[in-house]
Amino acid sequence: MATTPASVAVRPPGPLRRAVASDHVAGWMFVLPSVLLIVLFGLLPIIWGFVLSFQKAGLISPNRPFTGLANYERIASDPLARTAAVNAAYYSFLFVPTSIVLALFLAIALNRKVRLIRFYRLAVFIPVAVSTIATGIMFLWLFDKEFGLANYLLGKVGLGPFGYFDSPQGAMPALVVMTVWGWLGFDTIVYLAALQGVPRELIEAAAVDGAGRWSQFQHVVLPLLGPATLLLAVWSTISALQLFDEVYFVTHGGPLNRTFVPVFYIYRLAFTSSYGFAKAGYAAALAYVLFMVILVLTLIQFWLGSRVVHYSS
Amino acid sequence: MRRATLLICLVALVGAACTGGSSSGSSGGGPVTIVLWHGYGNVVTPQGQTNYEAKSLTDLVAEFNATHPDVRVKAIYVGSNDNALQKLTVALSGGKQPDITYQYGTSLAQLTDAPGILDLTDIVKGSGWNWNDFFPGEQAAATVNGRVLGIPALVDNLAIVYNKDLFDAAGLAYPTADWTWADFAAAAKKLTDPAKGQYGFAFPADASEDTVWHFDAMLWEAGGDILNADNTQATFNSDAGVEALTALQQMAVTDHSVLLDQQNTKIDNLFNSGHAGMVVTGPWALSSYPDVHYGVQIMPTFPGGNHQTISGPDMWVMFDNGDAKRQAALEFMQWFTSTQQVKADSMTSSHLPTRASVVALPGFVKAFGQKFTGEDVFAENLLNVKKARPTLGTYDQISQIMGSAIVSVLLGQSQPKEALDAAAAQVNQVLAQG
Numbered sequence: 001m002a003t004t005p006a007s008v009a010v011r012p013p014g015p016l017r018r019a020v021a022s023d024h025v026a027g028w029m030f031v032l033p034s035v036l037l038i039v040l041f042g043l044l045p046i047i048w049g050f051v052l053s054f055q056k057a058g059l060i061s062p063n064r065p066f067t068g069l070a071n072y073e074r075i076a077s078d079p080l081a082r083t084a085a086v087n088a089a090y091y092s093f094l095f096v097p098t099s100i101v102l103a104l105f106l107a108i109a110l111n112r113k114v115r116l117i118r119f120y121r122l123a124v125f126i127p128v129a130v131s132t133i134a135t136g137i138m139f140l141w142l143f144d145k146e147f148g149l150a151n152y153l154l155g156k157v158g159l160g161p162f163g164y165f166d167s168p169q170g171a172m173p174a175l176v177v178m179t180v181w182g183w184l185g186f187d188t189i190v191y192l193a194a195l196q197g198v199p200r201e202l203i204e205a206a207a208v209d210g211a212g213r214w215s216q217f218q219h220v221v222l223p224l225l226g227p228a229t230l231l232l233a234v235w236s237t238i239s240a241l242q243l244f245d246e247v248y249f250v251t252h253g254g255p256l257n258r259t260f261v262p263v264f265y266i267y268r269l270a271f272t273s274s275y276g277f278a279k280a281g282y283a284a285a286l287a288y289v290l291f292m293v294i295l296v297l298t299l300i301q302f303w304l305g306s307r308v309v310h311y312s313s
Numbered sequence: 314m315r316r317a318t319l320l321i322c323l324v325a326l327v328g329a330a331c332t333g334g335s336s337s338g339s340s341g342g343g344p345v346t347i348v349l350w351h352g353y354g355n356v357v358t359p360q361g362q363t364n365y366e367a368k369s370l371t372d373l374v375a376e377f378n379a380t381h382p383d384v385r386v387k388a389i390y391v392g393s394n395d396n397a398l399q400k401l402t403v404a405l406s407g408g409k410q411p412d413i414t415y416q417y418g419t420s421l422a423q424l425t426d427a428p429g430i431l432d433l434t435d436i437v438k439g440s441g442w443n444w445n446d447f448f449p450g451e452q453a454a455a456t457v458n459g460r461v462l463g464i465p466a467l468v469d470n471l472a473i474v475y476n477k478d479l480f481d482a483a484g485l486a487y488p489t490a491d492w493t494w495a496d497f498a499a500a501a502k503k504l505t506d507p508a509k510g511q512y513g514f515a516f517p518a519d520a521s522e523d524t525v526w527h528f529d530a531m532l533w534e535a536g537g538d539i540l541n542a543d544n545t546q547a548t549f550n551s552d553a554g555v556e557a558l559t560a561l562q563q564m565a566v567t568d569h570s571v572l573l574d575q576q577n578t579k580i581d582n583l584f585n586s587g588h589a590g591m592v593v594t595g596p597w598a599l600s601s602y603p604d605v606h607y608g609v610q611i612m613p614t615f616p617g618g619n620h621q622t623i624s625g626p627d628m629w630v631m632f633d634n635g636d637a638k639r640q641a642a643l644e645f646m647q648w649f650t651s652t653q654q655v656k657a658d659s660m661t662s663s664h665l666p667t668r669a670s671v672v673a674l675p676g677f678v679k680a681f682g683q684k685f686t687g688e689d690v691f692a693e694n695l696l697n698v699k700k701a702r703p704t705l706g707t708y709d710q711i712s713q714i715m716g717s718a719i720v721s722v723l724l725g726q727s728q729p730k731e732a733l734d735a736a737a738a739q740v741n742q743v744l745a746q747g
Contacts, residue, residue: 059402059406062428063426140576140578144579146510146512146572147510147588165575165576166573166575168724168726250576251576252519252520252521252576254519254520254575254720255520255575255720255724256520256717256720256721256724256726257717271399271402272709273423273706273709273710274709274710274712274713275710275713276707276709276710276743276746277423277706
């Protein structure tokens with residue numbers, strides 16, 4: 001009996017114990033809570049939504065017959081889906097270039113050694129941290145047709161009054177101004193980081209070769225900002241096509257459907273009965289089409305990027 | 314979008330926690346616990362003031378619990394009534410529905426297929442319910458395709474609320490009970506002063522149901538109706554409909570005497586700050602006007618028309634969660650909506666009484682008006698509610714179409730006749746599809 005403990009002690013651990021004790025399993029245990037949440041609130045809805053897109057289904061009634069591709073076929077002839085697509089294209093067309101160009105200017109302005117530079121950088125980034133609802137309330141006041149500060153100041157110089165969110169022509173541009181303001185800080189920080197990654201010796205070398213400031217910027221700095229620009233273009237396009245919060249809170253898709261965008265339509269189809277019942281399946285189909293559009297656009301952007309963008313390494 | 318996702322997760326978690334808590338008081342030895350969902354808020358507001366709507370409900374529930382030892386009612390505030398249908402949808406898909414829930418009357422038609430919904434048609438015919446004492450408009454709103462699916466919880470109606478000081482300053486006589494919409498428009502024009510940011514009339518123009526029901530009342534006053542009698546054809550594009558919408562167009566587009574609130578967020582603030590001479594609103598809004606001297610008058614009419622108004626009755630909808638709970642819930646609802654409790658609720662919360670017998674009680678209207686200025690006019694105006702909006706599952710779709718048409722006219726983008734005709738064609742399509 002006395003020899004037994006010794007023999008146990010020298011026996012190597014079994015495969016199970018080895019597996020449990022390995023870094024691999026320990027790592028998974030650490031991320032397990034997040035993984036569970038992602039599966040529960042991310043993966044499962046994605047799969048369920050895919051199944052739903054082939055059904056005629058509401059969210060209340062348990063009766064969900066499969067209808068094949070009918071939901072997808074309907075999209076082509078749905079005038080509201082077309083309105084939403086046109087509005088999304090219009091919004092992206094205004095939002096993406098505006099925010100990227102403005103962010104570049106701001107980043108260059110903030111990439112200098114002047115007094116209070118930290119304060120300026122903070123000021124530019126603060127809108128990103130402000131909740132969409134607060135931003136919405138602020139702009140509703142600012143852009144109020146009758147009592148807003150914007151029309152008051154413009155009135156002083158003899159302009160306006162403009163309708164902004166209340167006018168069919170002005171609502172989308174007003175929405176662009178609001179969202180650009182809200183997200184500009186993020187784009188600026190990305191550019192600022194990229195600018196600070198530009199090696200000094202390259203600029204000095206260009207200066208030695210006789211390049212002026214504009215030439216330095218055009219031929220040295222700008223190409224090195226390529227990866228950041230690609231990132232921002234992809235990121236801004238995705239968020240532009242997924243616009244929802246601001247529309248839901250500020251314009252409700254109006255006036256006259258001029259700010260009616262895809263995700264807002266999907267939300268109303270699935271969770272309200274404004275467009276009839278049992279439209280959750282159709283909403284899911286629209287969501288998947290939107291996903292495919294975003295995927296294709298992103299792939300195109302990466303393909304274009306791979307031909308134009310220089311990576312420094 | 315990431316914020317939205319996070320919010321949805323949070324709501325889901327909180328929702329799970331709430332329903333989990335509510336279902337815990339299950340049957341066993343003691344009293345039967347039933348759960349009631351409402352949207353009246355908490356008794357003490359975040360600003361530290363008393364919320365009399367919630368207080369009234371809480372007090373009545375406490376009184377019931379004290380006098381009925383075999384039943385325990387748990388009244389739970391589940392957030393704004395605007396989201397009541399969404400909340401119920403989530404609860405239903407998880408099988409965690411409450412025994413009683415407050416719902417907008419317009420949501421009822423969407424709940425016809427809801428699993429476990431209690432069909433009250435035969436129950437309310439029974440003695441003790443006194444069903445015909447509820448106003449006809451309420452009965453109509455509670456009934457979907459001949460099935461009674463709700464018990465009137467709250468009733469309101471629309472009337473003119475006007476700023477007496479602005480009328481005095483403009484040298485105008487106050488609105489009278491025999492006003493026409495032409496009188497209304499003339500007064501609105503005189504009350505408008507762009508330099509002061511002052512408008513004669515403020516109108517909800519967000520194309521929502523709020524826009525539509527304001528129009529519905531005018532349509533009825535002109536002698537028209539939304540759909541035909543068997544709900545198969547749109548009739549709101551009749552001459553009456555065109556007359557009603559033209560009256561609004563005249564004020565909004567020609568006279569510029571209307572502030573069109575396209576987000577539907579600022580009308581009450583504008584009226585309370587003296588920037589709007591008149592609003593057409595319901596009894597709930599009066600508590601938002603502490604800073605102005607206001608008067609209330611019934612709706613204007615059109616030549617040859619009448620002074621009808623519209624009511625949007627909300628409902629208590631019930632779910633069958635087993636015999637014991639169902640019976641307990643019915644016992645509570647019968648007690649809670651009887652004449653005595655309805656009167657008590659009105660005098661505490663300022664809700665209009667849901668029963669005609671309360672309005673008929675000697676001295677009630679006078680006492681009600683003394684306690685809540687202007688509410689007496691709204692209470693008597695209940696008798697001007699003759700019609701109800703159609704209780705159809707497709708109603709929200711119809712409303713959506715009508716709302717867009719009305720707003721497009723008010724924004725000067727189209728003419729009443731063509732806009733209503735186009736909307737009617739769309740509505741007919743919806744009705745044909747069923």
